[in-house]
Amino acid sequence: MNTLLLILMLISQGFMVQPDRIEVEVAGGKRITRKLVVTNISSDTIFIRVHVEKFDQDSSGKIIFKKVADDSTVVINPLEFNLAPGDNKDVRITLSTPYDMPNEIWGMIIFSQLPPPEEKFATIRFVREIGVPYYLVPLGTFTQCDIDTSFIRHDSIFFLVSNTGLRHLRAKATYKLENVDKKEVSERTLGSVFILPEHSIYLSFPIDTLKNGKYVARLKIDYGGAFAIEGVKSFVK
Amino acid sequence: MMIKKLSLPLFILFCFSKSWAISIIILRIDSNVTFDLGSAANFPPSVLPAYYYPTQASGANPEGIRITTTVFNFFGQTVSNVYLDIKGGNDPSPSVSLSQINWTIDPATLPPAGTPIPPPPWHPLTNTWNNVAYFAPNGIVTTRRYSMDFCFKLEGDDDPTPPQGITTTVYIRFYGL
Numbered sequence: 001m002n003t004l005l006l007i008l009m010l011i012s013q014g015f016m017v018q019p020d021r022i023e024v025e026v027a028g029g030k031r032i033t034r035k036l037v038v039t040n041i042s043s044d045t046i047f048i049r050v051h052v053e054k055f056d057q058d059s060s061g062k063i064i065f066k067k068v069a070d071d072s073t074v075v076i077n078p079l080e081f082n083l084a085p086g087d088n089k090d091v092r093i094t095l096s097t098p099y100d101m102p103n104e105i106w107g108m109i110i111f112s113q114l115p116p117p118e119e120k121f122a123t124i125r126f127v128r129e130i131g132v133p134y135y136l137v138p139l140g141t142f143t144q145c146d147i148d149t150s151f152i153r154h155d156s157i158f159f160l161v162s163n164t165g166l167r168h169l170r171a172k173a174t175y176k177l178e179n180v181d182k183k184e185v186s187e188r189t190l191g192s193v194f195i196l197p198e199h200s201i202y203l204s205f206p207i208d209t210l211k212n213g214k215y216v217a218r219l220k221i222d223y224g225g226a227f228a229i230e231g232v233k234s235f236v237k
Numbered sequence: 238m239m240i241k242k243l244s245l246p247l248f249i250l251f252c253f254s255k256s257w258a259i260s261i262i263i264l265r266i267d268s269n270v271t272f273d274l275g276s277a278a279n280f281p282p283s284v285l286p287a288y289y290y291p292t293q294a295s296g297a298n299p300e301g302i303r304i305t306t307t308v309f310n311f312f313g314q315t316v317s318n319v320y321l322d323i324k325g326g327n328d329p330s331p332s333v334s335l336s337q338i339n340w341t342i343d344p345a346t347l348p349p350a351g352t353p354i355p356p357p358p359w360h361p362l363t364n365t366w367n368n369v370a371y372f373a374p375n376g377i378v379t380t381r382r383y384s385m386d387f388c389f390k391l392e393g394d395d396d397p398t399p400p401q402g403i404t405t406t407v408y409i410r411f412y413g414l
Contacts, residue, residue, distance in 0.1 A: 016264075017262055020261065041263065108412060122270060122404065123402065125407070127408045130411055168414075191317075
């Protein structure tokens, strides 16, 4: 790890946090502690402040952060500290679950590198922040996904993808468009799609540049279940 | 002897299992940004609103800053996509609002003087989070570098800047899900 740190100090200035995510399957009424390591990879001493925020997801998939005044489920120690160049600090995160926990509990630990005092005359001072999400997944829950509906609006085709399970979902999505007349097929891999529990997001694909003809659009979602699911929409352009 | 024969494959299996995954997330911003209009070209302007690039910024990007994001994933990917978001803080002064500072990561020219609202790809700073970019980490090391430009919109009712200057804080957040 020291060699890695040396390489990072050569190529970069800033700070780093590991790991990038906490995800634990846990029963209700439990308390677990995880350690996050913050390392200063810049040539100056930095000041770090740590806090927790909740987040939600809108129907476009955008993450919306919400500040929380007091979250008794998360205890962070320490909440702020200085780090000399090359130094690292263990930050302990203790997460508690309520006795009755039917759904997943999630949030994000935010590490903020505050601007140094000598920047006080700059017009824009930057606070650099790294977020580490945590997910407390109820034992015995499994992923569930559905493609509810598809429609065409404003020269795009929309699929509504729903996470119907009680835990968050990371799925691989593939979009395939077939021109029925010309037997031409184009395929596009979307990579990873993230959906919070009991949330739905719209995935949209432009069709305004297509030539006239009959088309079949297929969205395949592989969410790690027994089989992948597929949404199909036929349309005439 | 059997233990020795088994140990290497077991070690390799252990290294590549999720339980051994090491993931690191890194954010670097190389500079702050200053608009000292007294030293800017075309000041004072003949037409308002007038637009100015920073007078002091990154050595790698004179119009703003360089943001470097890196995700290390050893022995198994942990997060899916990673996101880079931006949010402004306070208004720089009672007469200068946050939205007079605009940003872009796409190639753009300075809006001509007299343009009431900077056209896309310029975005005004707001005090809510806006996504700048996102990507899916791929392989052991994924690095993305962004040149983020800033421009200041000078309006007719802006009070003269006090000698100590005016300051705002901009939050740049990098996270995975």
